[in-house]
Amino acid sequence: MAKFSRIAIANRGEVAVRIIKACEEMGLETVLLHSEADINSRAFRMATKTICIGPAPTAESYLNIKANIDGALAGGAQAIHPGFGFLSENADFAEAVQKAGLTFIGPSAESIRSLGDKVHCKELAKRAGLPLVPGYQGENQTVAELIKQAEKIGYPVIVKAAAGGGGRGMKLIRDSADAAELIESAQREAQSAFGSPKVFLEKYLDRAKHIEFQVFGDSTGNVIHFFDRECSVQRRHQKIIEEATSPSLTDDLRRRMGEAACAIATLGKYKGAGTVEFLLQDGEFYLLEVNTRLQVEHPVTEEVLGVDLVKMQILTAEGNFVHDPKLIRSPRGHSIECRIYAENPYMGGVPSTGLLGRIEWPEGPGRRYEYGFSEGDTITSFYDPMIAKVIVWDESRSRAIQKMIRVLKDSIVFGVHTNIPYLIEILSHKEFVNGTMTTRFIETYFADAL
Numbered sequence: 001m002a003k004f005s006r007i008a009i010a011n012r013g014e015v016a017v018r019i020i021k022a023c024e025e026m027g028l029e030t031v032l033l034h035s036e037a038d039i040n041s042r043a044f045r046m047a048t049k050t051i052c053i054g055p056a057p058t059a060e061s062y063l064n065i066k067a068n069i070d071g072a073l074a075g076g077a078q079a080i081h082p083g084f085g086f087l088s089e090n091a092d093f094a095e096a097v098q099k100a101g102l103t104f105i106g107p108s109a110e111s112i113r114s115l116g117d118k119v120h121c122k123e124l125a126k127r128a129g130l131p132l133v134p135g136y137q138g139e140n141q142t143v144a145e146l147i148k149q150a151e152k153i154g155y156p157v158i159v160k161a162a163a164g165g166g167g168r169g170m171k172l173i174r175d176s177a178d179a180a181e182l183i184e185s186a187q188r189e190a191q192s193a194f195g196s197p198k199v200f201l202e203k204y205l206d207r208a209k210h211i212e213f214q215v216f217g218d219s220t221g222n223v224i225h226f227f228d229r230e231c232s233v234q235r236r237h238q239k240i241i242e243e244a245t246s247p248s249l250t251d252d253l254r255r256r257m258g259e260a261a262c263a264i265a266t267l268g269k270y271k272g273a274g275t276v277e278f279l280l281q282d283g284e285f286y287l288l289e290v291n292t293r294l295q296v297e298h299p300v301t302e303e304v305l306g307v308d309l310v311k312m313q314i315l316t317a318e319g320n321f322v323h324d325p326k327l328i329r330s331p332r333g334h335s336i337e338c339r340i341y342a343e344n345p346y347m348g349g350v351p352s353t354g355l356l357g358r359i360e361w362p363e364g365p366g367r368r369y370e371y372g373f374s375e376g377d378t379i380t381s382f383y384d385p386m387i388a389k390v391i392v393w394d395e396s397r398s399r400a401i402q403k404m405i406r407v408l409k410d411s412i413v414f415g416v417h418t419n420i421p422y423l424i425e426i427l428s429h430k431e432f433v434n435g436t437m438t439t440r441f442i443e444t445y446f447a448d449a450l
């Protein structure tokens with residue numbers, strides 16, 4: 001059993017701040033491993049120690065395994081928290097961290113390999129008897145074979161990069177006329193974006209909801225779930241608004257999906273926080289993938305359950321966390337999260353960069369803000385344009401929606417454009433209010449926001 005005194009953070013922005021706050025509460029020091037571009041950021045000002053690991057481009061800093069490990073060692077840390085994105089789901093990184101004598105705050109490299117790899121994960125899921133979207137994950141990657149398989153599955157078919165993530169590397173094939181061209185371009189893009197041309201096919205579900213379960217494996221390997229989140233409000237396959245719990249699950253579905261989520265995580269010998277994602281259509285659920293890390297939308301789960309997933313991750317990595325049945329509760333009330341993007345909502349969401357002016361997040365009960373920048377900081381074009389998350393909690397879903405609209409109307413972000421006006425429209429839309437939205441909600445009603 002280890003006991004950490006200093007933790008390195010291989011990340012930036014709001015999640016780096018989130019991890020620093022958890023460490024501060026636990027009496028732990030932090031070392032922020034940052035790029036040259038992030039010297040004006042909240043995490044930089046909050047960390048106990050900061051170490052510059054390289055220039056702004058991610059390949060030379062946040063994605064550079066050696067630079068991160070060298071930085072953590074030089075900073076005197078015993079463990080590295082990878083946050084989400086960047087190296088968080090990179091099994092080679094997890095392994096290199098252990099080899100350097102440090103602890104990776106996350107699952108083992110083997111778990112990341114078996115569950116985090118979309119194709120391996122499906123094989124494991126098949127063995128566990130979990131329902132999968134009909135598809136093809138074969139080794140034969142010739143265009144002719146992929147077309148044959150697509151016809152067998154039946155259009156529309158989605159082609160995905162095996163090593164892809166973050167909503168990227170996916171193409172929708174609506175009919176056979178476009179198949180060859182789309183498959184070839186998917187393979188090319190997979191190679192250039194993810195370093196491997198391998199793709200797989202899935203039947204495209206055109207009226208599905210995105211429902212996911214937060215799983216957590218403790219230090220003894222006991223995996224339980226912390227209920228579900230719904231993340232159907234998406235743009236370009238990326239989530240914008242998430243909530244806990246889903247307004248769409250019956251008790252029976254919730255129980256069965258929760259059991260399925262724990263079953264696959266247990267098979268993958270999962271430790272720490274992970275997310276099992278499903279698509280739900282016509283009352284049937286299908287495993288989509290497993291994310292072997294903390295999720296952007298983890299706060300909504302924390303709000304309805306009164307837990308701190310980041311602290312639990314750290315304790316688990318120390319070997320000090322065991323689920324206490326007496327503390328496990330049912331979800332209370334409802335929580336919603338909105339992702340605030342620095343972008344111009346009236347120009348198709350083009351990123352908006354520049355110096356931040358006045359920023360105000362209105363205070364009040366059941367309101368939580370996770371942000372990485374303050375007044376006087378600069379938003380650059382090097383990284384993801386998500387600059388903050390607004391999270392609310394209230395007794396019911398309708399009250400949480402009301403609260404979120406009020407909070408967004410009262411929030412002030414000067415200096416860059418944000419998607420706040422769009423978020424307010426989405427939250428007021430009848431389909432969202434009714435909870436009946438599918439993953440095509442934005443493309444159907446807010447096409448100009450795409």
Ligand code: ADP
Pocket residue numbers: 133158164165166167168202203204205206208210234237238277279288289439
């Ligand atoms: P990533 O790892 O890039 O996030 P996912 O496989 O998790 O990719 O899918 C992201 C989103 O893309 C899903 O939430 C869903 O909206 C859409 N999607 C993925 N696969 C399918 C499918 N087979 N049918 C319909 N939508 C899909």
